[in-house]
Structure formats: C-alpha cells, structure tokens
Amino acid sequence: MRDIARRGTRRGAGLVTGAATAAVEVPFTILAALVLALVAAWPAGRRAVLRPVLACARTLTELERARLKAWLGVRVPPAYEDAQALRYLSCRWALGVLGGVVMLSVAIGLAYGTVWIYGWMLLDDIRSPWSLAFSSLGGLFLLFLATQGIGGVTELERQLARRLLGPRHEDELERRIAELSASRAAVVDAVHDERRRIERDLHDGVQQRLVALGMLIGRARRSQDTDRVDRLLRQAHEESRQALDELREVAWRIYPTTLDExxxxxxxxxxxxxxxxxxxxxxxxxxxxxxxxxxxxxxxxxxxxxxxxxxxxxxxxxxxxxxxxxxxxxxxxxxxxxxxxxxxxxxxxxxxxxxxxxxxxxxxxxxxxxxxxxxxxxxx
Missing domain, CATH: 3.30.565.10 (Histidine kinase-like ATPase, C-terminal domain)
Incomplete structure (x- = not known):
C-alpha cells in the first residue's frame, strides 16, 4: 500500500511538472510553426531558422527526458535526432495540458471529498447534512476517476516518448542483437575469469595447506621420538583445520548455499x-x-x-x-x-x-x- 501511494504521488508530481513544461512548449510550438511557415519557400532562410529552432527543441526535450525519468520512471535513450525532438514537442504539450486537467480534478475531488470535515462550519442551511453528504460522495467519485486518469496519462506519456524519440524498429533489433552478442561474450569471459580465480584460490590456499599437511604426516611417520611425533600430529591437525576453513571460504565465494535455502x-x-x-x-x-x-x-x-x-x-x-x-x-x-x-x-x-x-x-x-x-x- 505504501509503494502504491508513493508511486501515485511521484506520478502526480510528474504530471504537475509536465503541465508546467507544457506552458512553455505551447508558445514554442506555435512560434516555431509560424516562423517555419514564413520561410518555407526560402531555402536559405529555412536553414538559418531551423538551426536555432531545433536547438531549442532539443533543450526542451532534454528537460522532458529528465522529468520522465525522475517522476514517471520512463527512460528515453538520448540517441534521437533534433527533428524527432521537434515532432515530440509538437504533440507532447497536449498531454501536458491533459495531465494538468487530471491533477486539477484530483484537487477538486479531494476538496469536495473531505468537505464533511469542515463544511459544517460554512453551511447553516437546514439541508446542510444532505448537501455535505452528496458533496463528499461526488468529490470522492471524482477523486477516484482522476486517480485512474493519472495512470492513463502516465502510460500515454510513456508511449509517446518511446514512439517519437525511440529508435526505429530495425535499429532497435540491430542494437539488441549487438547487445546480446556482447553480453554472451561477456558471460563466457566471466566464467573463464571465475574459473581462473577458483584455481588460484585453490592453488595458493588449500593446495599449499594440503602439501604442508602431507609433509607433517610423513615426518611424523618417520620420526622415532614420541614427543616429536605428537607435536607434528598437532601441527598436522591444525593444518587440516585451516585447509577445511579455506575450502569452505572458497566454496562460499563460488556460490552461497544460504541464497537457495x-x-x-x-x-x-x-x-x-x-x-x-x-x-x-x-x-x-x-x-x-x-x-x-x-x-x-x-x-x-x-x-x-x-x-x-x-x-x-x-x-x-x-x-x-x-x-x-x-x-x-x-x-x-x-x-x-x-x-x-x-x-x-x-x-x-x-x-x-x-x-x-x-x-x-x-x-x-x-x-x-x-x-x-x-x-x-x-x-x-
């Protein structure tokens, strides 16, 4: 429940900031359309005007990318063209206005839905209890519809950004194939590195302990001194304990059984x-x-x-x-x-x-x- 409330709050904040950016994108879109229409028949002028227009479009689109990532959890790759940014802004402002209307509906629904808390202080008519009840029910219903609209507008924002700013389907498939090839090669390299690390840990740790253990046991077998044999066997026992500890450490680093259990x-x-x-x-x-x-x-x-x-x-x-x-x-x-x-x-x-x-x-x-x-x- 807490995650749902937190996600809804973040999305609501994203729609509010989207409405604020739409207030900038609407005049920019109108002005860019008028300027480009005036120089449509003049190639040199069109090129001169198009450059700053596209630069402004990319700047505004970068702001939208940051907003989508921070508040709506939508990640848009930066590899888009300036023309794509201009097309995106020419459509995005409508969703910004829609998001603002939805959040205004949320505010109105919340105000009317909680009117029963403070409405008795404002109304002195004999029908006030019924008015409060109907106002609260209507406000709660509007609040319910508006909160559903938050999810709908968020999904529209995601689809529009991916459709107009994302790569073409063929480019996406080529990128995905390249990523899969690279990740497969990386997995193979990682497996080889892990094997080399295990071999190094066994060689430098457990193997040395076992060699020392064998030497101590061999010396104990050849010795005729009872005290020396007892001392060598105690050293061998200590080496075996340390070898077992190091072997457990290597096994734990390879894969911990606690993760499965x-x-x-x-x-x-x-x-x-x-x-x-x-x-x-x-x-x-x-x-x-x-x-x-x-x-x-x-x-x-x-x-x-x-x-x-x-x-x-x-x-x-x-x-x-x-x-x-x-x-x-x-x-x-x-x-x-x-x-x-x-x-x-x-x-x-x-x-x-x-x-x-x-x-x-x-x-x-x-x-x-x-x-x-x-x-x-x-x-x-």
Whole structure:
C-alpha cells in the first residue's frame, strides 16, 4: 500500500511538472510553426531558422527526458535526432495540458471529498447534512476517476516518448542483437575469469595447506621420538583445520548455499556478519526476486564490500536493496578513501554480470571518498 501511494504521488508530481513544461512548449510550438511557415519557400532562410529552432527543441526535450525519468520512471535513450525532438514537442504539450486537467480534478475531488470535515462550519442551511453528504460522495467519485486518469496519462506519456524519440524498429533489433552478442561474450569471459580465480584460490590456499599437511604426516611417520611425533600430529591437525576453513571460504565465494535455502536477505546478512567492518543492510523487497536477479544482486554486494574492505579502509558500509518501477535497485556505499577503478578486474567482472541481465552498473568514487556502487536489475 505504501509503494502504491508513493508511486501515485511521484506520478502526480510528474504530471504537475509536465503541465508546467507544457506552458512553455505551447508558445514554442506555435512560434516555431509560424516562423517555419514564413520561410518555407526560402531555402536559405529555412536553414538559418531551423538551426536555432531545433536547438531549442532539443533543450526542451532534454528537460522532458529528465522529468520522465525522475517522476514517471520512463527512460528515453538520448540517441534521437533534433527533428524527432521537434515532432515530440509538437504533440507532447497536449498531454501536458491533459495531465494538468487530471491533477486539477484530483484537487477538486479531494476538496469536495473531505468537505464533511469542515463544511459544517460554512453551511447553516437546514439541508446542510444532505448537501455535505452528496458533496463528499461526488468529490470522492471524482477523486477516484482522476486517480485512474493519472495512470492513463502516465502510460500515454510513456508511449509517446518511446514512439517519437525511440529508435526505429530495425535499429532497435540491430542494437539488441549487438547487445546480446556482447553480453554472451561477456558471460563466457566471466566464467573463464571465475574459473581462473577458483584455481588460484585453490592453488595458493588449500593446495599449499594440503602439501604442508602431507609433509607433517610423513615426518611424523618417520620420526622415532614420541614427543616429536605428537607435536607434528598437532601441527598436522591444525593444518587440516585451516585447509577445511579455506575450502569452505572458497566454496562460499563460488556460490552461497544460504541464497537457495533462506533467500537474498539472509545471504546479504551473512555478508554483513562476515565483514570485518560494520555493514548496515536495508532490505526493502516485499517478495523474493528471480533466482538470476538475486544471484547477481548478491555478488554485486559481496564484491563491492570485499573491494571496499580491501582497498578503501572504510569505517562503515551501507547496503540498500529495493524495487523501483520493475527494477531491483542495489547500492553499496562506504566512507573509505575512494578512487575505485571502475575498469578494474573486480568491478569490471560485476559490470559483465549485470550486463548479462540487461542491467546497469554505476560506480561513483571520487578521490577521498565516499564510494557508491549501484546496480539496476530488470525484474518482472
């Protein structure tokens, strides 16, 4: 219920700001149409006039892109032509006016729907109770219709932006094919990198422990001194314990069983418990995401926390997981020294994991900190 109210409030604010931008787009569209009509038969003049008109159209369209992303959750790619921007503005102002009418209806419906709270102070007629009742019912009905209109206008805004500012269907298919090819190659590279990392961890850790364990047992077998044999066996027992701990650590880094058994939240809490610095986890998902999304979200948090502890020397780390407009949003922020390299092996591997799900990984790490790692993962 809280998410619905928050989403409705954001969309309402988006329609209000859309009505404000429409107040600028209407005179711009009329003025641009008149100016272009006057120089339609003059090629040189048309070219001279068209350049500033298209520049203004792109500026206004960029404002619309920011508004759509911030309030309505509509992401429009910036790769559109100036002519597309002009066509979009010539149609968009009508939706801005419609959105303003809808939000005005919301305000009127809310005022009349709550008139029973304050109306008794304003009306002294004997029929006032009935007037208050009918006014409240009518206002609530208008409020219901207007709130439904918010969703309708939002969808129209989304469709218009994607239709007039989005790429052609053929271009979109070519882009999608290129992305799939790149993500497939990235997945293969990520698998190879993961195998090399596992081999390195086993070689440098567990294998060395097992070699030392074999040498200690061999020396114990050859020794005739009882005290020395006892000492060597105690060392061998300690080596076996450390080898088992390191083997569990390698297995946990490959894939945590907690993720399958108890879900993403429990797996992230395990990461927080194992970290040597305080890690606060804010988990705001009402239901468990898909297995692939949960796995990538887990590794984003795990790798970001590991990198922060290893390189940034933070005193605290904050992890947040939530949902926004069909996306699972993950953020990891630390107060360390900053300067993280987004093209480094760890973060680059995360970027490939996220890209395999058509997600977006962002890294903000100025020198001196703080460092913020974010991931947006599509989730049905």
């Amino acid at each position: 108890a879900g993403l939240r429990a797996a992230l809490e395990t990461v927080a418990e194992r970290a040597p610095v305080p890690v606060r986890v804010a988990y705001d998902l009402t239901e468990e995401p898909d297995q692939a999304v949960a796995t990538v979200a887990y590794f984003v948090v795990c790798e970001a926390v590991t990198n922060a502890v290893k390189h940034a020397e933070p005193s605290r780390i904050a992890v947040a997981v939530g949902r926004d407009e069909g996306m699972v949003c993950v953020s990891v922020e630390d107060d360390g020294c900053g300067g993280a390299n987004a093209s480094g092996s760890g973060l680059f591997g995360l970027a490939r994991r996220v890209a395999a799900l058509d997600g977006i990984l962002g890294v903000i790490s100025p020198p001196g900190g703080p460092t913020l790692v974010t991931a947006e993962l599509p989730c049905a």
